[in-house]
Amino acid sequence: MKPFGYVRARTVPEAIEAHTSGPAARYLGGGTNLVDLMKLGVETPATLVDISALPLDAIEETPEGGLRIGANVRNSDLAAHPRVRTGWPVLSQALLAGASGQLRNAATTGGNLLQRTRCPYFQDLAQPCNKRAPGTGCAALAGHSRDLAILGTSPSCVATHPSDMAVALAALDAELTVEGPEGTRVLPVTELHRLPGAHPERDTTLAPGELIAAVTLPPATAGAPSAYRKARDRASYAFALVSVAAALRLGPDGTVQQVRLALGGVAPRPWRALRAEDVLTGARADEETFRRAAETELAQAEPLPDNAFKVPLATELAVATLADLATAQRAPEPQP
Numbered sequence: 223m224k225p226f227g228y229v230r231a232r233t234v235p236e237a238i239e240a241h242t243s244g245p246a247a248r249y250l251g252g253g254t255n256l257v258d259l260m261k262l263g264v265e266t267p268a269t270l271v272d273i274s275a276l277p278l279d280a281i282e283e284t285p286e287g288g289l290r291i292g293a294n295v296r297n298s299d300l301a302a303h304p305r306v307r308t309g310w311p312v313l314s315q316a317l318l319a320g321a322s323g324q325l326r327n328a329a330t331t332g333g334n335l336l337q338r339t340r341c342p343y344f345q346d347l348a349q350p351c352n353k354r355a356p357g358t359g360c361a362a363l364a365g366h367s368r369d370l371a372i373l374g375t376s377p378s379c380v381a382t383h384p385s386d387m388a389v390a391l392a393a394l395d396a397e398l399t400v401e402g403p404e405g406t407r408v409l410p411v412t413e414l415h416r417l418p419g420a421h422p423e424r425d426t427t428l429a430p431g432e433l434i435a436a437v438t439l440p441p442a443t444a445g446a447p448s449a450y451r452k453a454r455d456r457a458s459y460a461f462a463l464v465s466v467a468a469a470l471r472l473g474p475d476g477t478v479q480q481v482r483l484a485l486g487g488v489a490p491r492p493w494r495a496l497r498a499e500d501v502l503t504g505a506r507a508d509e510e511t512f513r514r515a516a517e518t519e520l521a522q523a524e525p526l527p528d529n530a531f532k533v534p535l536a537t538e539l540a541v542a543t544l545a546d547l548a549t550a551q552r553a554p555e556p557q558p
Contacts, residue, residue: 226367227269230274234401234435240271242431249273249433251294251333259338261346264354268481276512278332278435281305287441293332293434298323310387310439312448312467316390319452322459332434335388335398335414338425339381339490340371340461360422366405367526369463372533374489375524379422381490383415383460389486390450392494394443394466402432411437415491422490436492446471446480447551451543453535458553462487464536470507470547478502480510483540488523488532495519498540509541509550516540 225246231237241247246268250256259265278292281303289305299315300306318328320334320425343361350359362370362380370380374462379387388411394410414426427433433557454460465486473479481502516537523533 224263224266226267228272230267230272234276234278234433237271237273237276237400237433238403240269240429241433242271244269246483247271248414251330252296252328252556253331254321254335255333259345259516262345264338264345270405273433274330284438284441287444289439289444291331291437291439292435293330295331296327296335297321297329297331298326301326305535309444310390311449312393312469313387313390313439315450315469316386316452316465319450319462319465320386331387331437334385334432335391335411335437338427340384341381342366344381353381353418353425356421357425363526365383366528368528369461369487369488370529372518372523373485373493374417374491374523376418376420376422378420379418379490380526381418381422381489383489383491385451386450386462386465386486387494388415389465389484389492391437391439391469393448393469393482393484395438395440395482396433397438399436399438400428400432401435402429404429406435412492412494416472418490443469443482446482447545447547449547451539453539458468462537464488464532466536466539466543468540468543468547470544470551472507472548472551474551476507478505478507481544483515483544484538485519485540488536495540502544503557507544509545512541512544512548514542 223552229240248267250270250272257473279294280292297317301314307314344351349361371382391411400407410488421496450467452462452465467484469482471480485493498519501518505511
């Protein structure tokens with residue numbers, strides 16, 4: 223057991239002050255990821271700043287018709303919220319696809335976004351890992367890479383981001399309200415997570431001391447037909463091999479009027495499939511178009527020998543998810 227300091231913050235400024243007053247501090251919310259990493263010796267904070275008592279646990283409609291979700295809202299409460307289930311069903315489905323009921327009861331919205339990779343080499347102190355110890359190398363490149371990334375990797379890191387919720391938020395154009403020593407700022411959720419490049423130890427674009435205060439779902443995505451599908455090794459309690467979050471709205475002529483698509487389990491961050499969206503927008507909503515869009519997105523994949531199967535898996539999962547959303551919006555054929 224390594225000793226560490228503990229501060230229970232009551233206000234956001236108090237939390238930020240505690241975090242910035244000493245080196246190697248970490249914010250503690252639900253603790254479902256950080257505490258596990260501390261037990262493994264991967265995380266060794268000098269101080270834990272407990273933010274679970276901060277008044278960031280409300281779900282409120284915005285004047286524009288969106289939804290503001292406090293960073294301390296528990297995953298189970300968010301998944302069950304009536305406004306989320308009806309207005310943004312992809313988010314509810316993604317949350318219910320992750321972890322177990324017990325973990326969802328503890329995990330927070332902000333903590334879910336900030337959880338670290340489950341790469342086995344990152345979690346094993348006996349293995350070299352640039353994300354855990356910069357400059358030591360990446361054992362996964364020559365090791366077992368079945369669960370690791372095929373998009374957005376670098377010679378320094380091929381780890382995947384584990385969150386289901388973050389993939390749905392990427393597809394919904396969610397925004398984050400961030401509080402820090404320099405004040406408040408707002409950024410798209412797609413700009414939170416970094417690709418590894420030469421610095422895989424930097425998971426996010428957050429500055430020292432910054433914390434996520436809220437997530438806002440925009441009104442533009444409210445009510446759009448959406449779905450989350452996840453391929454995994456077993457039916458529950460497993461991270462995604464590949465996941466798809468999609469929101470699709472058809473026009474009266476059967477073409478794609480609006481589409482948002484994100485992939486999980488394939489990259490170091492939730493992967494917004496912008497190339498696929500470009501192919502889909504304005505095109506006929508049929509399987510041929512869906513397949514062409516998915517294949518265009520996956521053409522940039524650089525799989526390792528153990529995870530090449532993720533390319534066709536992601537393609538088929540995206541096609542099936544989009545096809546289901548399109549079918550649900552078409553008027554039934556008149557009966558003779």
